[in-house]
Amino acid sequence: MxxxxxxxxxxxxxxxxxxxxxxxxxxxxxxxxxxxxxxxxxxxxxxxxxxxxxxxxxxxxxxxxxxxxxxxxxxxxxxxxxxxxxxxxxxxxxxxxxxxxxxxxxxxxxxxxxxxxxxxxxxxxxxxxxxxxxxxxxxxxxxxRSQINDDESKIITLQDSVKEATVKADKMQKEYVSILAIFAAVIGVFFSGVGFSTSVLSNIDKSSIYRILLGVTILGMFLFNLLALLLGFIREIVVNKTWSLRVYIIGNLAFIIILTFIYVAWIFQVFGEASF
Structure with missing residues (x-):
């Protein structure tokens, strides 16, 4: 071409x-x-x-x-x-x-x-x-499909986070309750002790030494048991464990010994002659 x-x-x-x-x-x-x-x-x-x-x-x-x-x-x-x-x-x-x-x-x-x-x-x-x-x-x-799988993974992760947050919220709620309980108990024990002490001290001049010792010991025994019960309740809420009975036994045994000593002292008039 x-x-x-x-x-x-x-x-x-x-x-x-x-x-x-x-x-x-x-x-x-x-x-x-x-x-x-x-x-x-x-x-x-x-x-x-x-x-x-x-x-x-x-x-x-x-x-x-x-x-x-x-x-x-x-x-x-x-x-x-x-x-x-x-x-x-x-x-x-x-x-x-x-x-x-x-x-x-x-x-x-x-x-x-x-x-x-x-x-x-x-x-x-x-x-x-x-x-x-x-x-x-x-x-x-x-x-x-890939996006759905990713979303499902994110949902599972979010659910786990929600569960974890719920557990933390429950724990915080228990802690707040414990704090409030401690505060209320302390206030109650304080005012109870102050009232009882005031009643005892107001009549100190009219009572014998043995009656005063007996009153103070009973007051101490009452406050000890009240505080022990309070602290045991708080321990059970926070750490899910109860106090050992040994705490109550040892404490009350000590007060019983003191009461026994006061009784013996009164029998033998160790602190002078006086009646209850």
């Missing part, structure tokens, strides 16, 4: 791509008979040649590149509109014109082949897009 033939081929390929782009741009472009006739003339000029060997044959690559260009949005238009307009050209074409030698120009075969090739490539592109959508859909499903 010489330079002139190559240049002519490139010009026809450029015209061919331009025709396809124009047919894809507007669905109403072939509605007027004048415009349809204009496209038929351009196609006859493109495809027809008196010598069959020199007739233009479109390239599959040109069709695919134009369709891809349209479908990707690089140019305004639609491959569906192109398919519809090619169907109109195929159905409406009639050979009416003649060449300079009077031969009828008939490119119906070329239009039919062009229609078939365009329809085939449109179908391929649609099928490819469908496959891409399915793959994209599967990827989206996998992402959703």
């Amino acid at each position: 010489n330079r002139d033939e190559l240049q002519d081929l490139n010009e026809k390929r450029q015209e061919f791509r331009l025709i396809l782009l124009e047919l894809s741009a507007d669905q109403e472009i072939l509605k007027e008979p004048k415009k349809r006739s204009g496209f038929y003339l351009r196609l006859e000029k493109l495809y027809y040649a008196p010598d069959n060997e020199k007739r233009f044959r479109h390239f599959y690559s040109d069709i695919f590149s134009v369709l891809t260009q349209i479908n990707d949005g690089d140019d305004q238009g639609s491959i569906d509109v192109l398919g519809q307009n090619m169907d109109i050209l195929l159905c409406g074409y009639q050979a009416k014109n003649s060449d300079d030698e009077g031969k009828l120009i008939d490119i119906s075969d070329q239009i039919r082949k062009l229609y078939d090739h365009i329809s085939l490539d449109i179908a391929r592109i649609k099928y490819s897009e469908k496959g891409d959508v399915e793959v994209s859909g599967q990827e989206s499903i996998e992402k959703i």
Whole structure:
């Protein structure tokens, strides 16, 4: 192929791509008979040649590149509109014109082949897009599943945190109760001891030494048992352990010994003669 033939081929390929782009741009472009006739003339000029060997044959690559260009949005238009307009050209074409030698120009075969090739490539592109959508859909499903798994893990972690916070809150509540209990008990013991002590001391001049010792010992025994019960209750709340009975036994045994000593001292009048 010489330079002139190559240049002519490139010009026809450029015209061919331009025709396809124009047919894809507007669905109403072939509605007027004048415009349809204009496209038929351009196609006859493109495809027809008196010598069959020199007739233009479109390239599959040109069709695919134009369709891809349209479908990707690089140019305004639609491959569906192109398919519809090619169907109109195929159905409406009639050979009416003649060449300079009077031969009828008939490119119906070329239009039919062009229609078939365009329809085939449109179908391929649609099928490819469908496959891409399915793959994209599967990827989206996998992402959703992964997100659900992550959310479930976060929920489990949050539930554990809530349980831990609940345990801490219960423990703090017990501690607050313990503090309040200690405060209330201390106040109660203090005022009880003060009241009892006041009662005893107010009559100290009227009582014997033995009665005073007995009263003080009983007061101490009362306060000891009250405090022991209080501290045992607090220990049970805070650490869930009860005091050993040994504390009560030893303490009360000590007071019993003191009471016994006071009684013996009174019997033998150790601190002088006096009666209860």
